[in-house]
Amino acid sequence: MELISRSIRIVNEQISLLLLSGVIGIQFYYGAFAYISVVGMLASIVIGIIIYGQITIKVRGEEVLPAKEILKRNWVNYIVVMLIIGVSTLAIIQVIKILSTSAVFLALSQSAIKTLMSIITIYVLPIVFLKKEHMLAIVTGLVFLFQNIRKSIPLILLAGLIFIVEILLGQILVQQGQQSTNVYSLVPTLIVINIVVTYISFLIYTAATLVLIPNSNVYVDQKA
Incomplete structure (x- = not known):
């Protein structure tokens, strides 16, 4: 499908930042890793905003902005x-x-609820970056989803894929925990899970942005 293949190409242009976000954004609050996880989570939020902004700029065909300006x-x-x-x-x-x-x-x-919320809010974040709104972006995103369920099916399936990935890799994580007394041995698996989920999440964001752009009733010409 052209929508997904184009989204993959756009996301792959951000692969370095995406991998960095996936690695430092793991939630492993144990021992010395607790502090590292908090710092990493905050850093991954900053990196995430930059990636969202750069993807939005790419989709709209605008000139690249400095990371500092995107954050601002x-x-x-x-x-x-x-x-x-x-x-x-x-x-x-x-x-x-x-x-x-x-x-x-x-x-x-818990995984099902997170996935359901991801599906319901598929268009919310793209509208945040397109329209520079917050509360209105939530309302507009929900309305747009329910008015465009059919064209949103590929995005919904991708969100469902996150649920499957978390369940399958989560089972591997549980098995590793049962076989080893060293909790730090779980870190590589956590990193893999987070990278995969992060990649799919940005893929969904990109595809949703591509769907939104042609809809002038939703898309307002604000600079990314």
């Missing part, structure tokens, strides 16, 4: 939207935890 124009809206999405996701997961009596069901439910 987008960080507030990005943080606001991600906080809203993150808090909403955590609230739903907390309800599931209260109702759940099975550890396996809880783990699957």
Whole structure:
């Protein structure tokens, strides 16, 4: 499919930053790695904003901007939207935890809820970077998704792929944890999972941006 193949080409242009984000963004809060994980997470957020901005510029055919300028124009809206999405996701997961009596069901439910939120908000982040909005981007993104379900199917399938990857690689992680007493041996697998999920996430963002651009009712001509 042309949409996906074009998205892959665009994302691959950011592969160095993407790999860096995938490596430093792992969540491994154990021992000395706890501090490193916090710093890495913050750094991966900064890198993520830069990648989103560069992808948006590429899709729109604009001149490349310095990373500092991309951050300046987008960080507030990005943080606001991600906080809203993150808090909403955590609230739903907390309800599931209260109702759940099975550890396996809880783990699957958490991954399923995260995937569902990713699907629902497929167009939100692209609109954040296209329109320089936060609250309006959430509303517009949700409306656009439900009005364009058919053309969004490839993106929904990609979001579902993240769920499958997390489950399959998560099983490998569990097996490694059972076979080794050295928790640090899990780090390479965590890095692989994070890189794969990060790549697919940026792929979804790129494809969603390509879908949005021709829709003048959603896309407003704001500089990336």
